[in-house]
Amino acid sequence: MRLEQVEAFLAVVETGSFQKAARLCQVTQSTVSRQVQALETELGLPLLHRQAKATLTVAGDRFLPHASRICREWRNAVTEIRELAEGKQTELCVAAIHSACAQFLPPVLQQFCSRRPQVQLRVTSLGSDRALKVLRDGLVDVAIVMNNPRLTLSSEMVVRSLYTETVEVLMAAGHPLTEYEAIPWTALAEYPHVVFKDGYGMQRLVQNTFAQLGKQFYPALELNTLDAFRGMVRQGKMISILPKSALLDADDTLAVRPIAQDAGCHSLEREVVAVTTQDRLEIPPIAEFFQLVCDKVPPLVAKMFGDPAP
Known part of the structure; x- marks a missing residue:
């Protein structure tokens, strides 16, 4: 027919x-x-x-x-x-990791809304693995996540690097580990950790690193919001290994230390990327938002971290 x-x-x-x-x-x-x-x-x-x-x-x-x-x-x-x-899209959906949502996306979202007031933005904070899944399932248009080549390395995916950041240790201000200027992995293995739930790239990165170094890892509590992490760490001996962007709001009740680089051990970094698909870039509002993220986020990160602008 x-x-x-x-x-x-x-x-x-x-x-x-x-x-x-x-x-x-x-x-x-x-x-x-x-x-x-x-x-x-x-x-x-x-x-x-x-x-x-x-x-x-x-x-x-x-x-x-x-x-x-x-x-x-x-x-x-x-x-x-x-x-x-023709760009007459009424809705644009974004999934992003918590730290990007809190620290770097608000100015980008405000600028996009000013440019395209007819497009309603829907932004959801998700772990990296979950964000990439909903992107592949067509539920969101753009994902801002910790890079995982295993999940992003395919012909239809478009991946743009936004920034690389160190991973550091969050603890209470009076914690015994504050005696270190940079904390060795051996010392990190002695304390219980607050960790992200499964589906978060940070949780996998930390677990894999402990396993590779042959160190004990004690995940005592799983959470999924940065406020909850800070609240639990304030209570006593629990510590958490988090990206630098998640530690910018630490107050004087908390302490932050880098991880030591010494023989047999190493510091950690994570790369944050913007991801969409080739077909979505054919749609003007999505292409414009994706480019805006790629243009605006790196200098915002550099400014917040006190680094030279890229």
């Missing part, structure tokens, strides 16, 4: 004449006749009584509402896709 066959049938029903239907469709009368006949052959029953005025058969009467719906849905689909290509 072809759309022009359905349109020819509807034109005959509307005008009551194959000749008038041909003028309406801007084709020859023989073309309309062939299209309707091909439709009847495919459906297995005649749809029209071919008299002075064409009228519906029983099968034609049953088929008419379906034919109308098919053409209506097609017109709606064409309109929607054309508006999408």
Whole structure:
């Protein structure tokens, strides 16, 4: 079944004449006749009584509402896709890691909203693995995550590096580990850790590093918000290994220390990237937002970290 066959049938029903239907469709009368006949052959029953005025058969009467719906849905689909290509998107969904949402995205979001007030932004804080999954499932348009080549290395993914940051240790201001200027991994293994839940890149990075170094790792508590991390660490001996951007709001009840680089051990870094898909970059608002993130976030990070602007 072809759309022009359905349109020819509807034109005959509307005008009551194959000749008038041909003028309406801007084709020859023989073309309309062939299209309707091909439709009847495919459906297995005649749809029209071919008299002075064409009228519906029983099968034609049953088929008419379906034919109308098919053409209506097609017109709606064409309109929607054309508006999408013209940038008339009404919603843009973003999934981002917590620290990016809190520290670096607000100025970008404000600028995009000023540029495109007709587009409603929906931003959700998620762990990196979960954010990439909802991107692949088509539930969001852009993900801002800790890079994981295992999940982003595919032909349809577009990945742009935003910044690389060190991973440091958060603890209470009076914690015994504050005696170190830089804390060795051996000392980190002696205390219980507050960690992110499964699905967060940081949780995997920390666990893997302890395993690679052959050190004991004691994940005492799983949380998923930075406020909760700070609240628990303030209470006593628990510590947490977090990215630098998550530690910018630490107050004087908390202490932050880097991880020592010494023989057999190493400091940690993570790369944060913006990810979308090739097809989404064909849609103007998504392409504009993605480029805005890539242009604005690196200098914002450099300013917050006190580094030279890239």
